[in-house]
Amino acid sequence: MAIVEAKALIKNYVAGDITVQAIRGVDFVIEPGSFVSFVGPSGSGKSTLLNMIGCLDPPSSGFLAVAGQDVATLHGKEAAHFRGEHIGFIFQDFNLIPVLTVFENIEYPLLMVQNWPAGKRKARVLEMLAAVGMQDQGDKYPGQISGGQKQRVAVARALVANPKLVLADEPTANLDRETAMRIIALMKQMRDEFGTTFVFSTHDPKVVKNAETVFFLEDGMLQKEGNRKGESHE
Amino acid sequence: MNNIVKLAFRNLKRYMRRTLLTSMLITLGVVAVLLFISVSGSFKGMMIGQITDSMLGHMQIHAKGYLSSIENLPLNRNLTAKQVDKARQLLDENKSVEAYSMRIKLGAMFSNFSETTNVRLNAVDPQQEMATVPGLVSRIIKGEKEGLLARGEILIPELIAKGMNVNVGDTIVLVATNREGSVNGQPFVVRGLLEGITGPGGRDGVIHLDDARSLLRIEETEISEIAVRLKDMGRLDAVYEAVNGQLSAMKNKMDKPVFEVHTWRELTPFFNIARMIDVMTFFIKIMLVSIVLISIMNVMIMAVYERINEIGTIAAIGTTPGKILALFITEGFLLGLFGALIGVIVSLAGIAGMNAAHISFNFGRQEDLLLAPTIAAGDVVMVSVIVIVIAILGSLQPAFKASRMDPIAALRHV
Ligand SMILES: Nc1ncnc2c1ncn2[C@@H]1O[C@H](COP(=O)(O)OP(=O)(O)O)[C@@H](O)[C@H]1O
Ligand SMILES: [Mg+2]
Numbered sequence: 001m002a003i004v005e006a007k008a009l010i011k012n013y014v015a016g017d018i019t020v021q022a023i024r025g026v027d028f029v030i031e032p033g034s035f036v037s038f039v040g041p042s043g044s045g046k047s048t049l050l051n052m053i054g055c056l057d058p059p060s061s062g063f064l065a066v067a068g069q070d071v072a073t074l075h076g077k078e079a080a081h082f083r084g085e086h087i088g089f090i091f092q093d094f095n096l097i098p099v100l101t102v103f104e105n106i107e108y109p110l111l112m113v114q115n116w117p118a119g120k121r122k123a124r125v126l127e128m129l130a131a132v133g134m135q136d137q138g139d140k141y142p143g144q145i146s147g148g149q150k151q152r153v154a155v156a157r158a159l160v161a162n163p164k165l166v167l168a169d170e171p172t173a174n175l176d177r178e179t180a181m182r183i184i185a186l187m188k189q190m191r192d193e194f195g196t197t198f199v200f201s202t203h204d205p206k207v208v209k210n211a212e213t214v215f216f217l218e219d220g221m222l223q224k225e226g227n228r229k230g231e232s233h234e
Numbered sequence: 235m236n237n238i239v240k241l242a243f244r245n246l247k248r249y250m251r252r253t254l255l256t257s258m259l260i261t262l263g264v265v266a267v268l269l270f271i272s273v274s275g276s277f278k279g280m281m282i283g284q285i286t287d288s289m290l291g292h293m294q295i296h297a298k299g300y301l302s303s304i305e306n307l308p309l310n311r312n313l314t315a316k317q318v319d320k321a322r323q324l325l326d327e328n329k330s331v332e333a334y335s336m337r338i339k340l341g342a343m344f345s346n347f348s349e350t351t352n353v354r355l356n357a358v359d360p361q362q363e364m365a366t367v368p369g370l371v372s373r374i375i376k377g378e379k380e381g382l383l384a385r386g387e388i389l390i391p392e393l394i395a396k397g398m399n400v401n402v403g404d405t406i407v408l409v410a411t412n413r414e415g416s417v418n419g420q421p422f423v424v425r426g427l428l429e430g431i432t433g434p435g436g437r438d439g440v441i442h443l444d445d446a447r448s449l450l451r452i453e454e455t456e457i458s459e460i461a462v463r464l465k466d467m468g469r470l471d472a473v474y475e476a477v478n479g480q481l482s483a484m485k486n487k488m489d490k491p492v493f494e495v496h497t498w499r500e501l502t503p504f505f506n507i508a509r510m511i512d513v514m515t516f517f518i519k520i521m522l523v524s525i526v527l528i529s530i531m532n533v534m535i536m537a538v539y540e541r542i543n544e545i546g547t548i549a550a551i552g553t554t555p556g557k558i559l560a561l562f563i564t565e566g567f568l569l570g571l572f573g574a575l576i577g578v579i580v581s582l583a584g585i586a587g588m589n590a591a592h593i594s595f596n597f598g599r600q601e602d603l604l605l606a607p608t609i610a611a612g613d614v615v616m617v618s619v620i621v622i623v624i625a626i627l628g629s630l631q632p633a634f635k636a637s638r639m640d641p642i643a644a645l646r647h648v
Contacts (some may be wrong), residue, residue, distance in 0.1 A: 057642055077554050080549065108548070
C-alpha cells in the first residue's frame with residue numbers, strides 16, 4: 001500500500017479578491033521506503049505540496065491519503081497528533097531549538113510529542129546520534145555547531161520517533177554543495193538503514209540526481225514522472 | 235510536566251537580563267506591599283491597642299442617647315440601678331467578656347486654691363478599671379502606678395498639672411454640680427499625672443467611683459458608661475451582635491430601648507484612620523496586580539513574538555496546541571514565582587531588619603513608640619498567590635496566541 005496517495009489534489013490560496021492556484025490538480029503515488037524528490041523552480045508549488053502531505057495545510061479539494069489515512073480534513077490537535085505519530089520534518093533552516101542541546105533536540109519528539117520512558121529514550125537518542133555521526137556532539141548547543149552538523153541533528157530528530165515518512169522542504173538550500181551532497185547521502189543511508197520513506201524538495205539539479213523518484217512541478221502541475229535513478233538533469 | 239518546566243526555565247535563562255528585570259519589578263512590588271502591610275498593620279495595631287487598652291475598652295454600654303451628648307457629660311442620662319443590674323447580669327453570663335468597668339463621667343471645676351479650671355473626669359472602680367483597660371496604668375507618667383488609685387485620690391491629666399502648676403502629692407479641690415443643681419466640693423490628693431492620648435476622652439482625669447458618688451451626692455447606684463473588655467478582640471463583632479441584641483430588646487414603659495451599645499470603632503475617629511490604612515493597602519495591592527500583569531504580559535508577548543519560528547517548528551513536529559499553551563503559561567508562572575519568592579525573602583529580611591533597628595515614631599503626644607512590624611503568614615501567602623495567579627493570567631493571552639499559531643505561517647515568519 002502506498003505511503004502517500006494524491007488524486008486531483010488542488011490547493012488555492014485566497015487573499016481578498018486574488019486567488020492563487022498553487023497546486024492545480026495533481027495525482028501521484030509514493031511507495032513506502034522510496035527516496036523521492038519534488039523538483040521545480042521557485043514558486044512552482046513544492047512547499048505547498050509538501051505542507052499538504054505533512055498535514056500542515058489542508059488541500060482545497062481532491063484526495064490525499066498519508067500512511068493509509070485520509071488527511072484532507074485533519075485539523076489542529078488531530079493533525080498535530082498525526083504528524084507527531086507518522087511524519088518527521090527536516091527544514092531548510094534546520095530549526096533546532098536553541099535552548100536545548102543536540103541530545104535534547106533529538107530527544108524532543110520522544111519527550112514532548114510521544115511519551116517514551118526515560119531509559120528507552122536515552123538509548124534511542126544515542127542510537128540516532130551515532131547514526132548521523134554526531135555521537136561526540138550531544139552536549140553542544142545548536143549555536144556551537146556548523147550548518148551541516150545542524151542538519152544532521154535535524155535528520156536524527158526527524159527519524160528518532162520512527163516515522164513512516166520524512167518530509168524535507170529544500171533541506172540543502174542553506175548548505176554549500178559538498179555539505180548538501182553529504183546530507184542527501186545521509187538521508188539515503190537512513191532510508192536504507194531504517195526503511196523510512198524520504199520525500200524532499202529542491203530546485204538544485206545536482207541534488208536531484210540522488211533521488212530515486214523525481215516529480216517535476218511547474219506552475220502547480222506535475223510535468224512528468226519517472227524513475228531517474230542514475231540519470232542527471234540540467 | 236517536568237519537561238515543560240525545564241524548557242520554560244531554559245527559555246527564561248536564555249533571556250536572563252529580561253527575566254531578571256521582570257522578576258525584580260515583581261519583587262519590588264511584592265516588597266512594597268508586604269512592607270506596607272507589615273508597617274501599617276503594626277501602626278494600626280498599636281494605635282487601636284493603645285486607644286482600646288488604655289481608655290475605651292472594646293465595647294461600651296450607655297443609656298440610650300448618651301453618646302450623642304457625651305461632650306456635655308450629662309448626668310441625667312445615666313443608667314439606673316435596675317438597668318445596671320440587668321447589664322451586669324448579662325455581661326457576667328457572657329463567656330467572651332473578660333472584664334467590664336462601671337464609670338461615672340462628670341465635669342467639674344478644678345481648683346488649686348489660687349486658680350480654677352474645668353476638668354472632665356472618669357470615676358471608676360480601680361480593680362474593674364485596671365482589668366478592663368490594663369494599659370491605663372502605663373499612662374501614669376508620674377506617681378505610683380500600683381493599684382491605680384484609692385479614695386480621695388485623683389489622677390490628673392498632665393496638661394492640667396502643667397497649666398495649674400500642681401504636682402504629685404498636692405491637694406486640690408473638685409467642685410461639681412449634681413443633677414438636682416446643688417453644688418458640692420471635695421478635696422483630693424494628686425496621686426499621679428496621666429499622659430494624654432489623642433482623641434476624645436484622651437485628656438480626662440480619673441477619680442474613685444465612690445468619691446464621685448459622694449461628690450455628686452448619689453444615693454443609689456448610677457452609672458454613665460460600662461466599658462467592656464473581651465477575651466478575644468477578633469470576636470468583637472459576634473459578641474457585639476449578641477450583647478446588643480439582648481440589651482436592645484429591653485424597652486422602657488414607653489416601649490423605647492433603654493441601652494445603646496457601641497464598639498470602639500464608633501467611639502473614636504481613629505477607626506477612620508485604620509480604615510483608611512486598609513483602603514490604602516487595597517490600592518497598593520491593586521498596584522501590585524497591575525505591575526505584575528503589565529510586566530508579565532509585556533515579557534510574554536515579547537517571548538512569543540521572538541519565538542514565532544520556534545513555535546512553528548515544535549508545532550510542525552507534532553507538539554499539540556495544549557502543550558504549547560502550557561509551555562508559555564509555565565514561563566509566566568515561573569517568572570511570577572521567582573518574583574514572589576525573592577520578594578517574600580527580601581520583605582521578611584526587611585521586617586526583621588526593622589525590628590532589629592528599633593525604629594520608633596511619635597503618635598499624637600506619645601513619643602518613642604517602637605515600630606514592631608510583623609506580617610501574618612496569611613498575608614505572605616495571599617500576596618504570593620495573587621502574584622502567581624496574576625502572572626498566569628498575564629501570560630494567558632500571549633500563550634493562547636502562540637498555541638493557536640498556524641505552523642506554516644509561523645515557520646515562514648522571519
Ligand atoms: N500562504 C500563501 N498565500 C498566498 N499565496 C501563497 C501562499 N503560499 C504560497 N503561495 C503561492 O503559491 C505558489 C507556490 O508557492 P510555494 O509552494 O511556496 O512554491 P515553492 O516552494 O515551489 O517555491 C506561489 O505562487 C506562492 O506565491
Ligand atoms: Mg518552497
